[in-house]
Amino acid sequence: GKGAGQSIAARRFIANVNRHTKPLAALDQEALHDQVLELRRDLRGQGLKDPLVAKSFAVIREIAGRALGTRHYDTQLLGGWLLLRGMVAEMPTGEGKTLTATLACGTAAMAGLPVHVLSVNDYLTARDAQWMGPIYEGLGLSLGVVLHETANEDRHEAYAMDITYCTSKEIVFDFLRDRIVLGRRRHSLRHQVEPIYGNSGCHRRLLLRGLHFAIVDEADSVLIDEARTPLIISGAGGGKYERHFLEQALEVATRLKDGSDYTTVQAEHRIKLTPDGEERIKELSEYLGPLWSGRIRRAEVVSQALSAQHLFNRDEHYLLRDGKVEIIDPLTGRVAEGRSWERGLHQLIELKEGCEPSQQNSTLARISYQSFFQRYLHLSGMTGTASEVSGELWRVYGLAVATVPPNRPCVRKSLRPQVYTDAEKKWQAISERIRELEAQGRAVLVATASVAASEQAGEVFREAGIDFRVLNAKQDQEEAEIIAMAGQRGQITVATSMAGRGTDIGLEESVRKSGGLHVILSEHFDAARVDRQLAGRCARQGDPGSFETILSLEDKLFTTSGAKLIAKTAAVFGPEQGRGYLLALMALRWEQKRRERKSYRDRLATQKYDRQQGDLLSISGTSE
CATH class of the missing domain: 3.90.1440.10 (SecA, preprotein cross-linking domain)
Known part of the structure; x- marks a missing residue:
């Protein structure tokens, strides 16, 4: 079938890339630069044909090896190939999605396409752009970065670069700002001829130069989770x-x-x-x-x-x-x-x-994520957790999900979940577990569901005499430093979901020998995908590591609607083992599924509202 054919095509493509490897490795820097110039000329003239793309991937891998000391694995070549084919590459956590993106980015940009690499937050955007910058420099490509604090005049310049790294929210807001600048002249002849006359008129005030080629990092978070609520630009003077x-x-x-x-x-x-x-x-x-x-x-x-x-x-x-x-x-x-x-x-x-x-504001412009991302001529994405929402990604965005195998087998140990009747017993159990792991020379990440829960954990650990560091929305300025220390021997880090997606915790050698990072999930999140992302902070790229959940019947997911009734029954039997334990886990799964269904309905409602607004505007003659 299609899957088998694609698999054969993928293997053939990877073999083709590897055929270029030895000849390129033998070139000096000047000869490699000449290869890049020839490749750019061919890609612009002939487009993204597989033989040219294979050569491009080989060149990018060689430049990455020289500039960063890190070469792309074959699994990353497969991921890059899927991105160029307009798919979502589901790559296990820790498989190097950031490096994978450079293959598709560099190739598309050399072919003359303006490329946007979209991430979930400023920290990852700035980190990835700085980290991958030397590869793009080696390809002769310009790189722009747009963060929340980036000034308007700098945004225009950043979007004019060959490749722009940006958060998804910032680019959507910039798109809405351009809409406001254009106003009713979106399709007017006057607007279309303005560029002929240079920098006159509103053309030079636009930030973006179109939506051509986008790679969405953490695609399920951006395209699914964020899509529940529309993005709105407001102005002063609304119903105050x-x-x-x-x-x-x-x-x-x-x-x-x-x-x-x-x-x-x-x-x-x-x-x-x-x-x-x-x-x-x-x-x-x-x-x-x-x-x-x-x-x-x-x-x-x-x-x-x-x-x-x-x-x-x-x-x-x-x-x-x-x-x-x-x-x-x-x-x-x-x-x-x-x-x-x-x-x-x-x-x-x-x-x-x-x-x-x-002051209260009035709405000047609004758009849903669904409506915005459907505007890209070429859209693709990558994430570690797409399979659960593959149907919605296809229905809404026309994106197929393809799974990329890990480069090395994952050796993560998932331990049996523990459930206690109340929060006090839960935190006592977590404290005891941390002491055991400290004695083994391990590093520990304790994941909490909110800022308040992370601070509650901090109070418990202080009383127990446990040294720790906290990463939550209040410590966002210290994020890089806290993450850099989280893999050290005996380091205990308490974190919210900030430490989830994209966070790469490097391990000290002694920690690796002692069993790696241990992740404790102290409360489940609304979506099982977020739980999986946090588990993915350990045992990356063949490293050792382990994961467990330690819960209580007072956790948020046990205290609403139907789950509350099941949890009460579990408390009667005793949630630590036997029938009560099974009931507690059943209540948890039931509530997570219910919340995921509600989120799906919210996304449908947002999309439906957008369509209705479009229909109303088209009747009034002001649609796009």
Whole structure:
């Protein structure tokens, strides 16, 4: 079938690359440079034909070996080939996706295509661009980097380079900024002829020069997880709530009773007012002023106030830093720079925390990830965890998933999960486990689900006399230093999902001989893929390592809807073993699946809204 044919084609391609290896290794630097110039000329003239691509991969591998001391493995050649064919390469964690991307990037850029390499955060973007820079320099290609703090004039220059490394959010926002600049003239003849007259008009104010060729690192995180919510650019002057009105809403909310006036739908993370609650709000707001006269407005603002008070917690959903509320991205564990909640929620949380409320904004432009990435002429990606969402990647983006075997067999040991009745017993068990591993000369990574949980772990370890370092959204400036130390003998690192995707923990030789890095997952995440990513921090590229989960029935995933009932039954039997243990694991899997289904429905709703907006705009004559 197709798979077998592709496998034969892949083996033939890799053999073709390897045939070029010896002749290239014999060349001096000047002769290799001549080969690059000849290759660029051929690729621009003939396109991405397999014989030329094979030669290109061989040249890039030779340059990588000379510039970085690291040559691409055959499995990475396969990954690069899949990227050029517009697929998602599923490569096990630690298999060198960053180096793999240079094969497809360098080849496409030499063929004259503007290339975007998109990652999940600024740390990985800056690290990968700096690390791979010497390869592109050797190919005579220019490299641009766009981070959150990059100024507008520098962005224009960065996107004009042959290859641009950027976070997915930044490029989507820059696309929206260009939309605002173009306004209604997106298809006007005047706009199309402007470049003929040089730098006049709005053309020179555009940041991007089109969406041609993109490689998405951690493709499932960007294309699936991030796609739940659209990206919106706002401007001042929208429906502005008065501070006094919001303070009144918080006051009214404190006088409502859970159960009779409102219900908390934990599974959907929302507050639902009851008819009695709506009547109670009407009574309480009777003399509060004209803003309270509308039934829909008062119900919405009080619902938001209740959400601010009961659903959004400091150090879980947001940080309080320098007198400002900063949102924590639940997927990456990092601060979501410049983002705010809408419909007054952000301002209500600011007031709850005693901060000066920021001004509400109105929407200037919005787009979903699905709609944005479908615009690329060539899209591909790589990740360690794509198989679970392969169907959605194909349906939405037309991306097929192909699995790349590891270069060396993985020797990771996965230990039996442990489940305890309460958090105190769980942390006691984790502390005891750390002491055992310390005595063996191992390094340990303890993964937690939130900033608050990482700080709770820190308190437990301090009391137990365990030395450790914490990596969460509050320590984002020290990230590189903490990661560099995490593989040292006896080093204990407590981290949120910040230490998940893309994090490469190098091992000290004595740690490698003692059994490598041991990862302890102290709480499961909403998606099993995130759990797998954290497990992938250990036992990379044939290194030793081990992974285990140590949980309690008080963990977040055991405390909502149906899982709560199963967990209660598990507690009766005792979750440590036997029937209670099996019930606890069943509750966990059930809740993870339920949350994954909800996320999928959210993504469908976002995509549907985008389509509806497009239809409405086309009726009004303002579509793209």
